[in-house]
Amino acid sequence: MKYPETGLPGYLQHDLDAYKEGIKNNSSLLDCLWGELYGSINAAQIDDGAISPEHADYLRKKYLFPSQYEMQREDLRIDDDLQVSDDGCSVMVYLETWFDAEKKFQEDLSDDETWLNLYATYDPFADTLKMGYVVETATHYFSNDYQPAEGEERLVKDMITEKIRELYHQTPQEFCQDAGQDNSFQMEGHT
Incomplete structure:
Protein backbone atom coordinates (compact mmCIF):
# COMPACT_ATOMS: atom_id res chain seq x y z
CA MET A 1 0.00 0.00 0.00
CA PHE A 65 15.48 3.34 9.75
CA PRO A 66 16.05 2.98 6.00
CA SER A 67 17.97 -0.30 6.27
CA GLN A 68 14.56 -1.78 7.22
CA TYR A 69 12.79 0.06 4.40
CA GLU A 70 11.65 -2.00 1.43
CA MET A 71 12.28 -0.37 -1.91
CA GLN A 72 9.13 0.72 -3.73
CA ARG A 73 8.41 1.19 -7.44
CA GLU A 74 9.01 4.95 -7.25
CA ASP A 75 12.46 4.30 -5.74
CA LEU A 76 13.88 2.41 -8.74
CA ARG A 77 14.33 2.75 -12.50
CA ILE A 78 15.51 -0.09 -14.74
CA ASP A 79 18.18 1.13 -17.17
CA ASP A 80 17.44 0.45 -20.85
CA ASP A 81 20.78 -1.34 -21.36
CA LEU A 82 19.67 -4.90 -20.64
CA GLN A 83 22.30 -7.65 -20.87
CA VAL A 84 21.91 -11.42 -21.12
CA SER A 85 24.34 -13.74 -19.34
CA ASP A 86 26.74 -15.86 -21.40
CA ASP A 87 24.68 -18.98 -20.70
CA GLY A 88 21.53 -17.26 -22.02
CA CYS A 89 19.57 -17.91 -18.83
CA SER A 90 19.59 -14.56 -17.04
CA VAL A 91 18.89 -10.89 -17.65
CA MET A 92 21.35 -8.50 -16.00
CA VAL A 93 20.26 -4.93 -15.28
CA TYR A 94 21.47 -1.74 -13.68
CA LEU A 95 18.95 -0.12 -11.33
CA GLU A 96 18.91 3.63 -10.83
CA THR A 97 18.25 4.37 -7.16
CA TRP A 98 15.95 7.22 -6.13
CA PHE A 99 16.26 6.86 -2.36
CA ASP A 100 18.93 7.32 0.32
CA ALA A 101 21.23 4.47 -0.74
CA GLU A 102 23.82 5.42 1.89
CA LYS A 103 21.40 4.65 4.70
CA LYS A 104 19.64 1.73 3.02
CA PHE A 105 22.89 -0.15 2.41
CA GLN A 106 24.77 1.38 5.36
CA GLU A 107 27.70 2.52 3.24
CA ASP A 108 29.60 5.81 3.53
CA LEU A 109 28.83 7.74 0.34
CA SER A 110 29.57 11.20 1.73
CA ASP A 111 32.48 11.90 -0.63
CA ASP A 112 31.35 13.52 -3.89
CA GLU A 113 33.50 11.05 -5.84
CA THR A 114 31.87 7.99 -4.28
CA TRP A 115 29.04 6.18 -6.06
CA LEU A 116 26.86 3.19 -5.34
CA ASN A 117 25.61 1.21 -8.34
CA LEU A 118 22.85 -1.34 -7.79
CA TYR A 119 22.52 -4.38 -10.07
CA ALA A 120 20.16 -7.33 -10.44
CA THR A 121 20.38 -10.64 -12.28
CA TYR A 122 17.05 -12.27 -13.03
CA ASP A 123 16.76 -15.87 -14.21
CA PRO A 124 13.20 -16.06 -15.60
CA PHE A 125 13.45 -19.80 -16.18
CA ALA A 126 14.17 -20.63 -12.53
CA ASP A 127 12.36 -17.48 -11.30
CA THR A 128 15.35 -16.40 -9.18
CA LEU A 129 16.81 -12.98 -8.55
CA LYS A 130 20.25 -12.02 -7.29
CA MET A 131 21.07 -8.46 -6.33
CA GLY A 132 24.25 -6.67 -5.40
CA TYR A 133 25.89 -3.30 -5.47
CA VAL A 134 29.28 -1.81 -6.24
CA VAL A 135 30.69 1.14 -4.32
CA GLU A 136 33.19 3.11 -6.39
CA THR A 137 35.52 5.79 -5.05
CA ALA A 138 38.23 7.81 -6.77
CA THR A 139 40.82 5.15 -5.86
CA HIS A 140 39.05 1.78 -5.52
CA TYR A 141 35.81 -0.15 -5.62
CA PHE A 142 34.23 -3.05 -3.80
CA SER A 143 31.07 -5.08 -4.21
CA ASN A 144 28.52 -6.56 -1.83
CA ASP A 145 25.59 -8.90 -2.27
CA TYR A 146 22.16 -7.62 -1.27
CA GLN A 147 19.41 -9.98 -0.14
CA PRO A 148 16.14 -8.32 -1.15
CA ALA A 149 13.03 -8.70 0.95
CA GLU A 150 10.30 -10.81 -0.65
CA GLY A 151 8.37 -7.73 -1.77
CA GLU A 152 11.51 -6.13 -3.24
CA GLU A 153 12.35 -9.32 -5.12
CA ARG A 154 8.89 -9.51 -6.69
CA LEU A 155 8.99 -5.80 -7.53
CA VAL A 156 12.36 -5.99 -9.31
CA LYS A 157 11.32 -9.11 -11.26
CA ASP A 158 8.12 -7.33 -12.33
CA MET A 159 9.98 -4.17 -13.33
CA ILE A 160 12.51 -6.12 -15.42
CA THR A 161 9.65 -7.98 -17.11
CA GLU A 162 7.86 -4.69 -17.83
CA LYS A 163 11.04 -3.12 -19.27
CA ILE A 164 11.59 -6.08 -21.61
CA ARG A 165 7.97 -5.89 -22.77
CA GLU A 166 8.26 -2.13 -23.28
CA LEU A 167 11.51 -2.29 -25.27
CA TYR A 168 11.30 -5.67 -27.04
CA HIS A 169 7.66 -6.84 -26.81
CA GLN A 170 8.87 -10.15 -25.40
CA THR A 171 8.74 -12.14 -22.21
CA PRO A 172 12.03 -12.40 -20.29
CA GLN A 173 12.35 -16.02 -21.42
CA GLU A 174 11.95 -15.02 -25.09
CA PHE A 175 14.44 -12.19 -24.63
CA CYS A 176 17.05 -14.60 -23.23
CA GLN A 177 16.42 -17.20 -25.92
CA ASP A 178 16.71 -14.60 -28.71
CA ALA A 179 19.94 -13.27 -27.25
CA GLY A 180 21.31 -16.82 -27.06
CA GLN A 181 20.40 -17.44 -30.72
CA ASP A 182 22.02 -14.16 -31.78
CA ASN A 183 25.23 -15.13 -29.97
CA SER A 184 25.23 -18.60 -31.59
CA PHE A 185 24.66 -17.07 -35.03
CA GLN A 186 27.46 -14.53 -34.54
CA MET A 187 29.86 -17.25 -33.31
CA GLU A 188 29.03 -19.52 -36.26
CA GLY A 189 29.65 -16.62 -38.67
CA HIS A 190 33.14 -16.06 -37.24
CA THR A 191 34.28 -19.67 -37.44
Whole structure:
Protein backbone atom coordinates (compact mmCIF):
# COMPACT_ATOMS: atom_id res chain seq x y z
CA MET A 1 0.00 0.00 0.00
CA LYS A 2 1.24 3.48 -0.89
CA TYR A 3 1.14 6.02 1.92
CA PRO A 4 1.12 9.76 1.20
CA GLU A 5 4.07 11.91 2.13
CA THR A 6 2.17 15.15 1.63
CA GLY A 7 -1.02 16.45 3.23
CA LEU A 8 0.19 15.28 6.64
CA PRO A 9 -0.52 17.25 9.83
CA GLY A 10 1.35 20.57 9.59
CA TYR A 11 3.98 19.79 12.24
CA LEU A 12 4.75 16.39 10.70
CA GLN A 13 4.91 17.77 7.16
CA HIS A 14 7.26 20.52 8.37
CA ASP A 15 9.60 18.07 10.10
CA LEU A 16 9.54 15.61 7.19
CA ASP A 17 10.38 18.35 4.69
CA ALA A 18 13.12 19.71 6.99
CA TYR A 19 14.63 16.23 7.33
CA LYS A 20 14.59 15.63 3.55
CA GLU A 21 16.23 19.02 3.01
CA GLY A 22 18.81 18.20 5.70
CA ILE A 23 19.72 14.96 3.92
CA LYS A 24 19.92 16.73 0.57
CA ASN A 25 22.23 19.44 1.95
CA ASN A 26 24.21 17.15 4.27
CA SER A 27 23.17 19.28 7.25
CA SER A 28 25.27 19.22 10.41
CA LEU A 29 21.95 19.24 12.31
CA LEU A 30 20.75 15.96 10.80
CA ASP A 31 20.66 14.21 14.18
CA CYS A 32 18.39 16.94 15.57
CA LEU A 33 16.18 16.85 12.47
CA TRP A 34 15.98 13.05 12.82
CA GLY A 35 14.82 13.42 16.43
CA GLU A 36 12.21 16.01 15.51
CA LEU A 37 10.82 13.80 12.75
CA TYR A 38 10.76 10.77 15.07
CA GLY A 39 8.77 12.72 17.65
CA SER A 40 6.37 14.13 15.05
CA ILE A 41 5.61 10.71 13.59
CA ASN A 42 4.87 9.37 17.06
CA ALA A 43 2.70 12.39 17.93
CA ALA A 44 0.73 12.12 14.69
CA GLN A 45 0.08 8.43 15.30
CA ILE A 46 -0.31 8.11 19.05
CA ASP A 47 -1.38 11.54 20.33
CA ASP A 48 -3.47 12.85 17.44
CA GLY A 49 -4.49 9.67 15.58
CA ALA A 50 -3.83 11.65 12.38
CA ILE A 51 -2.01 8.75 10.72
CA SER A 52 -2.47 5.00 11.09
CA PRO A 53 0.13 2.77 12.75
CA GLU A 54 0.91 1.35 9.28
CA HIS A 55 1.46 4.84 7.84
CA ALA A 56 3.71 5.73 10.79
CA ASP A 57 5.69 2.50 10.31
CA TYR A 58 6.13 3.30 6.62
CA LEU A 59 7.52 6.77 7.42
CA ARG A 60 9.80 5.41 10.16
CA LYS A 61 11.27 2.73 7.94
CA LYS A 62 11.72 4.97 4.92
CA TYR A 63 13.27 7.94 6.68
CA LEU A 64 14.43 6.97 10.16
CA PHE A 65 15.48 3.34 9.75
CA PRO A 66 16.05 2.98 6.00
CA SER A 67 17.97 -0.30 6.27
CA GLN A 68 14.56 -1.78 7.22
CA TYR A 69 12.79 0.06 4.40
CA GLU A 70 11.65 -2.00 1.43
CA MET A 71 12.28 -0.37 -1.91
CA GLN A 72 9.13 0.72 -3.73
CA ARG A 73 8.41 1.19 -7.44
CA GLU A 74 9.01 4.95 -7.25
CA ASP A 75 12.46 4.30 -5.74
CA LEU A 76 13.88 2.41 -8.74
CA ARG A 77 14.33 2.75 -12.50
CA ILE A 78 15.51 -0.09 -14.74
CA ASP A 79 18.18 1.13 -17.17
CA ASP A 80 17.44 0.45 -20.85
CA ASP A 81 20.78 -1.34 -21.36
CA LEU A 82 19.67 -4.90 -20.64
CA GLN A 83 22.30 -7.65 -20.87
CA VAL A 84 21.91 -11.42 -21.12
CA SER A 85 24.34 -13.74 -19.34
CA ASP A 86 26.74 -15.86 -21.40
CA ASP A 87 24.68 -18.98 -20.70
CA GLY A 88 21.53 -17.26 -22.02
CA CYS A 89 19.57 -17.91 -18.83
CA SER A 90 19.59 -14.56 -17.04
CA VAL A 91 18.89 -10.89 -17.65
CA MET A 92 21.35 -8.50 -16.00
CA VAL A 93 20.26 -4.93 -15.28
CA TYR A 94 21.47 -1.74 -13.68
CA LEU A 95 18.95 -0.12 -11.33
CA GLU A 96 18.91 3.63 -10.83
CA THR A 97 18.25 4.37 -7.16
CA TRP A 98 15.95 7.22 -6.13
CA PHE A 99 16.26 6.86 -2.36
CA ASP A 100 18.93 7.32 0.32
CA ALA A 101 21.23 4.47 -0.74
CA GLU A 102 23.82 5.42 1.89
CA LYS A 103 21.40 4.65 4.70
CA LYS A 104 19.64 1.73 3.02
CA PHE A 105 22.89 -0.15 2.41
CA GLN A 106 24.77 1.38 5.36
CA GLU A 107 27.70 2.52 3.24
CA ASP A 108 29.60 5.81 3.53
CA LEU A 109 28.83 7.74 0.34
CA SER A 110 29.57 11.20 1.73
CA ASP A 111 32.48 11.90 -0.63
CA ASP A 112 31.35 13.52 -3.89
CA GLU A 113 33.50 11.05 -5.84
CA THR A 114 31.87 7.99 -4.28
CA TRP A 115 29.04 6.18 -6.06
CA LEU A 116 26.86 3.19 -5.34
CA ASN A 117 25.61 1.21 -8.34
CA LEU A 118 22.85 -1.34 -7.79
CA TYR A 119 22.52 -4.38 -10.07
CA ALA A 120 20.16 -7.33 -10.44
CA THR A 121 20.38 -10.64 -12.28
CA TYR A 122 17.05 -12.27 -13.03
CA ASP A 123 16.76 -15.87 -14.21
CA PRO A 124 13.20 -16.06 -15.60
CA PHE A 125 13.45 -19.80 -16.18
CA ALA A 126 14.17 -20.63 -12.53
CA ASP A 127 12.36 -17.48 -11.30
CA THR A 128 15.35 -16.40 -9.18
CA LEU A 129 16.81 -12.98 -8.55
CA LYS A 130 20.25 -12.02 -7.29
CA MET A 131 21.07 -8.46 -6.33
CA GLY A 132 24.25 -6.67 -5.40
CA TYR A 133 25.89 -3.30 -5.47
CA VAL A 134 29.28 -1.81 -6.24
CA VAL A 135 30.69 1.14 -4.32
CA GLU A 136 33.19 3.11 -6.39
CA THR A 137 35.52 5.79 -5.05
CA ALA A 138 38.23 7.81 -6.77
CA THR A 139 40.82 5.15 -5.86
CA HIS A 140 39.05 1.78 -5.52
CA TYR A 141 35.81 -0.15 -5.62
CA PHE A 142 34.23 -3.05 -3.80
CA SER A 143 31.07 -5.08 -4.21
CA ASN A 144 28.52 -6.56 -1.83
CA ASP A 145 25.59 -8.90 -2.27
CA TYR A 146 22.16 -7.62 -1.27
CA GLN A 147 19.41 -9.98 -0.14
CA PRO A 148 16.14 -8.32 -1.15
CA ALA A 149 13.03 -8.70 0.95
CA GLU A 150 10.30 -10.81 -0.65
CA GLY A 151 8.37 -7.73 -1.77
CA GLU A 152 11.51 -6.13 -3.24
CA GLU A 153 12.35 -9.32 -5.12
CA ARG A 154 8.89 -9.51 -6.69
CA LEU A 155 8.99 -5.80 -7.53
CA VAL A 156 12.36 -5.99 -9.31
CA LYS A 157 11.32 -9.11 -11.26
CA ASP A 158 8.12 -7.33 -12.33
CA MET A 159 9.98 -4.17 -13.33
CA ILE A 160 12.51 -6.12 -15.42
CA THR A 161 9.65 -7.98 -17.11
CA GLU A 162 7.86 -4.69 -17.83
CA LYS A 163 11.04 -3.12 -19.27
CA ILE A 164 11.59 -6.08 -21.61
CA ARG A 165 7.97 -5.89 -22.77
CA GLU A 166 8.26 -2.13 -23.28
CA LEU A 167 11.51 -2.29 -25.27
CA TYR A 168 11.30 -5.67 -27.04
CA HIS A 169 7.66 -6.84 -26.81
CA GLN A 170 8.87 -10.15 -25.40
CA THR A 171 8.74 -12.14 -22.21
CA PRO A 172 12.03 -12.40 -20.29
CA GLN A 173 12.35 -16.02 -21.42
CA GLU A 174 11.95 -15.02 -25.09
CA PHE A 175 14.44 -12.19 -24.63
CA CYS A 176 17.05 -14.60 -23.23
CA GLN A 177 16.42 -17.20 -25.92
CA ASP A 178 16.71 -14.60 -28.71
CA ALA A 179 19.94 -13.27 -27.25
CA GLY A 180 21.31 -16.82 -27.06
CA GLN A 181 20.40 -17.44 -30.72
CA ASP A 182 22.02 -14.16 -31.78
CA ASN A 183 25.23 -15.13 -29.97
CA SER A 184 25.23 -18.60 -31.59
CA PHE A 185 24.66 -17.07 -35.03
CA GLN A 186 27.46 -14.53 -34.54
CA MET A 187 29.86 -17.25 -33.31
CA GLU A 188 29.03 -19.52 -36.26
CA GLY A 189 29.65 -16.62 -38.67
CA HIS A 190 33.14 -16.06 -37.24
CA THR A 191 34.28 -19.67 -37.44
